[in-house]
Amino acid sequence: MDGEGFSRRRGYRRENPDITIHEAAPEEVRAAILSIAEADIGLHPSFIRDVLCRALRTLPDTSNWSEYPNIWRECQDLIRGCPWYRVYDFIEILYRQLDEKRARLWEGLINEYFVEAGVGWHMVNGVLQSRGPQSFGVTVGKAQEALGRRGLGTARDEVSEALRDLSRRPEPDLTGAVQHAMAAFECVAREVVGDPRATLGEILNRYPGLVPKPLDDAMAKMWGYASENARHLREGRTLGRPEVEFLVEACCAAVNYLVSKAGA
Numbered sequence: 001m002d003g004e005g006f007s008r009r010r011g012y013r014r015e016n017p018d019i020t021i022h023e024a025a026p027e028e029v030r031a032a033i034l035s036i037a038e039a040d041i042g043l044h045p046s047f048i049r050d051v052l053c054r055a056l057r058t059l060p061d062t063s064n065w066s067e068y069p070n071i072w073r074e075c076q077d078l079i080r081g082c083p084w085y086r087v088y089d090f091i092e093i094l095y096r097q098l099d100e101k102r103a104r105l106w107e108g109l110i111n112e113y114f115v116e117a118g119v120g121w122h123m124v125n126g127v128l129q130s131r132g133p134q135s136f137g138v139t140v141g142k143a144q145e146a147l148g149r150r151g152l153g154t155a156r157d158e159v160s161e162a163l164r165d166l167s168r169r170p171e172p173d174l175t176g177a178v179q180h181a182m183a184a185f186e187c188v189a190r191e192v193v194g195d196p197r198a199t200l201g202e203i204l205n206r207y208p209g210l211v212p213k214p215l216d217d218a219m220a221k222m223w224g225y226a227s228e229n230a231r232h233l234r235e236g237r238t239l240g241r242p243e244v245e246f247l248v249e250a251c252c253a254a255v256n257y258l259v260s261k262a263g264a
Contacts, residue, residue: 016115016116016118016134017116017117017118018118018133019118019119019120019131019132019133020118020120021117021118021119021120022120022121022130022172022241023084023085023169023170023171023172024084025084025085025087025088027080028117029087029117029119030079030080030087031076032113032117033079033087033090033091033110033113034048034075034076034079036106036109036110036113037094037106038072038075040105040109041098041102041105041106041109044067045067045068045071045072045074045075046067046071047097048075048094049071049074049075049078051090051093051094051097052075052078052079052082052090053078054093055082055086055089055090055093056078056082056086056090058078060074061074083170084170085169085170088121088128088169089169091110091123091128092123092126092127092128094106095107095123095126096126103126107123107125107126110123111123114131119131120132121167122137128167129163129164129166129167130163130166130167130172132245132249133245135249136245136248136249139249139252139253139256140159140163140248140249140252142252142256143159143184143252143253143255143256143259144156144159144160146255146256146259146260147159147184147188147255147259150259150262152187152188152191152259154187155183155184155187155188155191155255156184158180158181158183158184158187159180159181159184159252159255161176161180162176162177162178162180162181162184162248162251163177163248165177165180166241166244166245166248172241172244174239174240174241174244175239177244177247177248178226178239178244178247178248179226181247181248181251181252182200182223182226182247182251184251184252184255185200185251185254185255185258186199186200186203188255188258188259189203189204189210189258190203191262192210192258192261192262193206193207193210195207200219200223201220201223201224204216204219204220204223205220210258211254211257219254222247222250225247226247
């Protein structure tokens with residue numbers, strides 16, 4: 001029930017694989033989630049079934065009354081046959097049904113497994129958020145911390161909204177994520193230069209020392225790319241998750257630079 005095994009005690013773990021799973025829940029992931037709930041957290045199949053039925057909005061099979069094998073097999077059938085996004089709903093709902101100690105253990109084991117399995121989700125206080133490469137999480141987290149420390153609540157909220165858009169299920173709002181990330185960058189740039197009405201493009205033109213060359217050109221082109229592909233949509237032009245994650249991370253890196261430059 002404590003989740004400790006040989007590999008955890010000894011600190012053995014394989015090198016983190018690339019993230020390959022986002023809008024999906026392969027069978028091995030479903031099996032692992034169920035195993036963590038039953039074997040590591042120590043939950044009875046009947047408890048797991050109740051939470052699964054809540055997540056799937058269905059009723060339990062009343063003809064199944066024995067924990068093993070009947071109810072446990074029902075749990076396996078339920079999680080195996082549901083849409084991928086309901087698997088992640090189950091993870092969040094189960095977190096809310098546990099006491100504090102078990103909830104922390106559940107979150108930690110799920111996050112650990114997701115990293116090892118290349119699943120692009122990460123649980124924070126019971127809520128699953130989109131997870132990019134390690135650098136993505138570090139950069140975004142640093143931006144949120146820096147903005148909160150400086151009291152730039154609007155910009156911090158924009159970063160959080162970008163993460164929420166990336167984390168929406170069953171379909172992420174990729175254009176929304178870009179718009180919110182760019183809004184955070186623009187908001188901080190306005191604060192730093194004291195020009196509350198200027199757009200980011202205007203700021204980069206009016207204040208050439210804000211970002212050193214040639215990075216200012218790169219920022220201007222990134223702003224133009226985001227405007228063309230996310231802010232002003234055109235038929236036939238769509239953004240992919242890799243491009244969006246890059247843009248969100250780049251915006252957060254720019255935010256970190258501006259906040260640091262302003263002496264926060």
